[in-house]
Amino acid sequence: MEKSTQATQVLPTREAVPRLVGIGLVIVWLLLWEWSIRSGLFRRDIFFPPSAIAALLYQSLLVSGQLQIHLWSTMSRMIVGLVIGATPALLVGRFMGRNDSARLTCGPITAVLGLIPVIGAIPMYIVLFGVGNFSKWVMVAAAVFFPIVYTTMIGVRSCRAAEVAIRNPSERIAQKNWPYSSRPWMFAGLKLGVVVGLATLLGAEMFISRTGLGNVIFNAGSKLDFAQIYVGIAAAAFVAYTLWLCIAGVEWMFLRSGFFPTGPRTAP
Numbered sequence: 001m002e003k004s005t006q007a008t009q010v011l012p013t014r015e016a017v018p019r020l021v022g023i024g025l026v027i028v029w030l031l032l033w034e035w036s037i038r039s040g041l042f043r044r045d046i047f048f049p050p051s052a053i054a055a056l057l058y059q060s061l062l063v064s065g066q067l068q069i070h071l072w073s074t075m076s077r078m079i080v081g082l083v084i085g086a087t088p089a090l091l092v093g094r095f096m097g098r099n100d101s102a103r104l105t106c107g108p109i110t111a112v113l114g115l116i117p118v119i120g121a122i123p124m125y126i127v128l129f130g131v132g133n134f135s136k137w138v139m140v141a142a143a144v145f146f147p148i149v150y151t152t153m154i155g156v157r158s159c160r161a162a163e164v165a166i167r168n169p170s171e172r173i174a175q176k177n178w179p180y181s182s183r184p185w186m187f188a189g190l191k192l193g194v195v196v197g198l199a200t201l202l203g204a205e206m207f208i209s210r211t212g213l214g215n216v217i218f219n220a221g222s223k224l225d226f227a228q229i230y231v232g233i234a235a236a237a238f239v240a241y242t243l244w245l246c247i248a249g250v251e252w253m254f255l256r257s258g259f260f261p262t263g264p265r266t267a268p
Contacts (some may be wrong), residue, residue: 027060046226053230060231067235073211075239077133078194078201081140081241086193089148090186096149097156114146119203131208133238136201146192155185187251194243202236213239 030050036042037049048056060067096103096110118125118139129135205214213236219230 035149048227048230052227053234054203056231057234061235061263067216067231070211070213070216070232071235071239073209074198074201074205074213075135075147075242077212078140078239078243080200081201082144082190082193082197083135084137085141085197086148086190089145089189089193090152091147093152093186093189094156097153097159103153104197110146110149112152118143118200122204122207126208135208136204139204140197140201144197147192147196148186148189151185151189155183155188158185183254184251187247190247191244194240194247198236198240198243257260 034049034051037047052165056068061071092106096106122139125135125139194263201212202214202217205212206218209215213232217229217232217236220226220232
């Protein structure tokens with residue numbers, strides 16, 4: 001009992017120290033960025049310090065409120081598109097990972113389709129789905145589909161390989177054990193999908209939308225309004241980080257709930 005208690009106390013410390021170091025590195029990076037701009041190393045009319053960007057974002061989002069409609073448009077489109085694309089991607093990835101015939105048959109076609117940049121096919125999406133929100137949902141879904149399929153398939157195959165590699169039945173790693181299962185790979189694919197999908201959505205909003213952060217960035221760029229460009233980029237980063245935290249939170253709840261054990265399970 002004492003050993004387990006000591007282990008419980010040590011593990012959070014081992015996790016906390018690297019996290020604090022990582023946060024410290026981010027703070028140091030922001031301070032160096034601020035110092036380099038204020039000291040005149042870079043042109044202040046083009047490169048804005050973090051404090052100025054934060055003040056502009058606060059002004060546009062909370063004081064004047066002019067950015068709220070664009071932020072909500074991008075966030076809602078991203079969430080709907082991610083759900084539409086991730087749901088079948090997780091199912092297809094698990095099926096291809098478990099079925100070698102399906103992987104060998106569908107692998108080449110998914111590889112070819114996954115290499116096509118969705119943003120380059122905007123005219124086709126406009127013709128097929130119009131210029132409304134539905135076309136943007138489809139573009140985000142298409143952008144996130146293949147990364148999630150790949151990561152899920154690799155996770156399932158790795159889990160199967162780990163089970164086969166361990167010959168001793170008493171130490172066999174069950175697929176239900178979280179660190180050795182495909183589930184961390186699925187969540188990694190979802191996080192990767194957020195980045196890829198948001199980049200695609202911003203590109204689509206630049207050309208076929210009057211609302212959204214992509215439209216804000218495009219209009220500011222056409223006027224060389226660097227302040228507004230930074231505001232749009234910062235808001236887009238906020239959207240990505242918020243969705244990333246939500247996915248990480250769901251993953252943490254699954255892990256801590258005890259529904260999926262966190263260590264190898266010995267065979268009875």
